[in-house]
Amino acid sequence: MGRPCRLTFLFALAGSVAALTTPPLTDYVTYLGGSGAESVAGIAVDSSGSEYVAGTTNSPDFPLTSTGFGSPTASNDCAFITKFNPAGTGIAFSVCVANSQALAFGMDAAGYMYLATQSISGTYTLYSVYKIDPAGKNIIYRTLLGAAPESMAVDAAGNVYLAGTAGAGFGTTGGVYQPQLAPGICAVGSGVKLGQAPCNDAFAMKLSPSGAPVWATYLGGSSNDDAHAIAVDSAGSVWVAGETLSPSFPVTSNALESKFHGEVDLGPVGFGDAFVAKFDATGGHLLYATYLGGSAPDGAFAIAVDSANSAYVTGGTQSTDFPTTAGALQTAYSGAPPLMPGLLGNAFATKFLSSGTVAYSTYLGGFRGTSIAVDATGEAAVNSAPNATLNCSGPAAVSIINAAGSAIAASSPVVGQYLAWGINGGLYSAGFTYTLAFLTTPHSYQTQYGGGSSDAYAGKVDFTQAAGPALASVVNAATLIAGGGEVAPGEIVTLFGSGFGSQSTVNFDGVASPVFYASNCQINTVVPFGVTSNATSVSVQAGQLTIGPVQLPVVPADPGIFTDNGTGTGQAAVVNQDGSIDSASNPAPRGTVVAVYMTGVGVLQSVTSSLGSVVFAGQAPGLIVGGIQVNIQIPMNAPTGAAVPFRIGAGGYNSQSVTLAVQ
Secondary structure, three states, rough: OOOOOOOHHHHHHOOOOOOOOEEEEEEEEEEEEOOOOEEEEEEOOOOOOOOEEEEEEOOOOOOOOHHHHHHHEEOEEEEEEEOOOOOOOEEEEEEEEEOEEEEEEOOOOOOEEEEEEEEEOOOEEEOOOOOOOOOOOOOOEEEEEOOOEEEEEEOOOEEEEEEEEEOOOOOOOOOOOOOOOOOOEEEEOOHOEEEEEEEEEEEEEEEOOOOOEEEEEOOOOOOOOEEEEEEEEOOOOOOEEEEOOOOOOOOOOOOOOOOOOOOEEEEEEEEEEEEEEOOOOOOOEEEEEEEEEOOOOOEEEEEEOOOOOEEEEEEEEEEOOOOOOOOOOOOOOOOOOOOOOOOEEEEEEEOOOOOOOHHEEEEEEOOOOOOEEEEOOOOOEOOOOOOOOEOOEOOOEEEEEOOOOOOEEEEEEOOEEEEEEEEHEEEEEEEEEEEOOOOOOOOOOOOOOOOOEEEEEEEEEEEEOOOOOOOEEEEOOOOOOOOOOOOOOOOEEEEEEEEEOOOOOOOOOOOEEEEEEEOOOOOEEEOOOOOOOOOEEEEEEEEEEEEEEEEEEOOOOOOEOOOHHHOOOOEEOOOOOOOEEEEEOOOOOOEEEEEEEEEOOOOOEEEEEEEEEEEEEEEOOOOOOOOOOEEEOOOOOOEEEEEEEEEEEEEEEOOEEEEEOOO
């Protein structure tokens, strides 16, 4: 191997945190859970700024203020609704409906809550909608449904709108757009149980404030169709979005795309196009319907409407020819080439005017969007963001798209499977997490993981105020990805947050770690090699202020490869055998040895490479402790090109996929 190289560019990211706007204040982030498992099915925010979270729990110790509707057990799920106070420091009430799983949730202007559930009765699955009074004390009605709803919308008057997938026998009403299941036969089952049955269609329906069906209709074509999202505008028109495999899906003459792009199959699972449709207030007329996608799998997962009755849709796509508009935020696909067909590629966001005309359509980096919320200015929050989008609160989890769809106006570090705008610039989120490293805020209702396989969580960020002192995330400094939140002995990590100052120190289990870069919102440090237990307590000392501590899981290795753009993606930080930097214009010849620079291999872990044999792995000469040099001999039969993908493994853990140039 050539001379050791002090790759100062490896750590250029240390001083290059680009803030799109002043990072928002994280008002609170709290766990919500017990010793079992929790999931989340929806959120709502009332006029006082209180957040409501609905989901499912089987934790016997789930926090309830009343058991009037039932209580959970380890073997029986309970569909819960929990109302937090505006500060997120306590709960106003928490109740659950016994022997039920939550499917969707909504709230009307008077504070009545609506919970869609499924439950088992003998050999039957029952689908219901409950209306519960604003105090969480009484069930006003329970209406049984003929199919499983996936999404719910509620208007100010208390009318409930539901969407999902239905087969034969769904109870439609007279005068609706599509009273019958569309003809078509689809494969069901797999293997020796593979058979055929009538295809499923999407459905949409409306319930009155008393729970009586107002209208219900199918929506679909000759193959399977699924509605994942529903919204209602101020005129009472109903927007529905989802995915379709039907070449005969009923599009309208003014559709953005009138032709189906084709089906892509993965075993018994098929993928097609997203769709967006709009019904009139009676459900009797289809005002607009279009395919939305390209030549690869596409699906829409969430929809929201603004005060002008425009609809905003987000989802996931693997199509490099997904329809985008001129001047949009991102007009080219940026996802990695998919290993298999699916709906993880790039997120997208598309805005439809009330007429169906597309105002903007853009890719959005990230893998896919599953929630979208629109504020009074027309800015849309989507729970997807490119890994490279950084602000002083760390890698962005939620992107705020400006009203023109041309730029990211701001970003939030608090992710959520569900998003909602509240009063005074507050963005609320909720979801569930499997990791102990989810960072809560001090004084929030539940600061520690409740146990079991998952906990729910809730959070709020305030875009009208600058971030206060907080530790927002701890990530591998090479990848800038939190992963499961774990750290490894000797790993170079980046702490994002606010209020750190420039002379701060970091402690792991009370032991100071070496800090080689510190600013008010970012610290780069090294996890001490002595951290070898299953968890470590991390805190930041900024003058007289202690931020934390927080508990992080510890794993034997958490490998990450540094890249030349500092984002953890693309061209790896590699030195060729002649001492020059590897690049598309300076590729490494086959048969030579290259040096790859990384971190997170842990203590005495075996190191492997997907590209060639590892001839050396150890502390990189001239770099800080934790900076690892791995020498790889490129085989003579290696693929060539400007971007040959590879990974490095350590102790059974793999790094991210990056590239180098080979000739």
